[in-house]
Amino acid sequence: MVVKSREREKKTDRVFFALSDATRRDIVTQTLDRERSVSELGRLYPISLTAVQKHVEVLVDARLVSKHRSGREQLVRGEIEQLRRAHQLLDGLEALWRARLERFEDVLSETTRRESE
Numbered sequence: 105m106v107v108k109s110r111e112r113e114k115k116t117d118r119v120f121f122a123l124s125d126a127t128r129r130d131i132v133t134q135t136l137d138r139e140r141s142v143s144e145l146g147r148l149y150p151i152s153l154t155a156v157q158k159h160v161e162v163l164v165d166a167r168l169v170s171k172h173r174s175g176r177e178q179l180v181r182g183e184i185e186q187l188r189r190a191h192q193l194l195d196g197l198e199a200l201w202r203a204r205l206e207r208f209e210d211v212l213s214e215t216t217r218r219e220s221e
Contacts, residue, residue, distance in 0.1 A: 115167075119190050122166035127151070128159050132168050136182035142171075145180065 122128050127149055134140055134148065142160055146153040160180055163169040167186045171178055 116190075116193060118166040119168065119186065122162050122168055123190070125159070125162075127156075128163055128168075131156075131159055131163060131180070132182050132187070134182075135169055135180050136184060139179040139181045141177040141179055143177070 123132075130148075131145055134145065142157055143153065145160070146156040149156060160169065160171060160178075163180075164171050167183055169180050169182050171180050173179070
């Protein structure tokens, strides 16, 4: 049970690490509407092709994009399901914090009510 939980945490960490960089976020955005070659992606950014390839590998590792070969080109495609999982996780965290804030508000209201009695 703990092993599965840690593995899930590692996967989550990889997703959010990958999304922490603006270039990687843009690569995901660029590849959601259609596949793009790594060389095409390389022309979009003021960095070396090698740097773009490294960004793509981080995204592949996080499963935010997939990559396959077509002839001599490496094609990259955004993976919407992984983004949905990240969104669900963030929704869960938001719900948790909203519940905590509501509880805090209840405690504060109860304390204020007692003090005014």
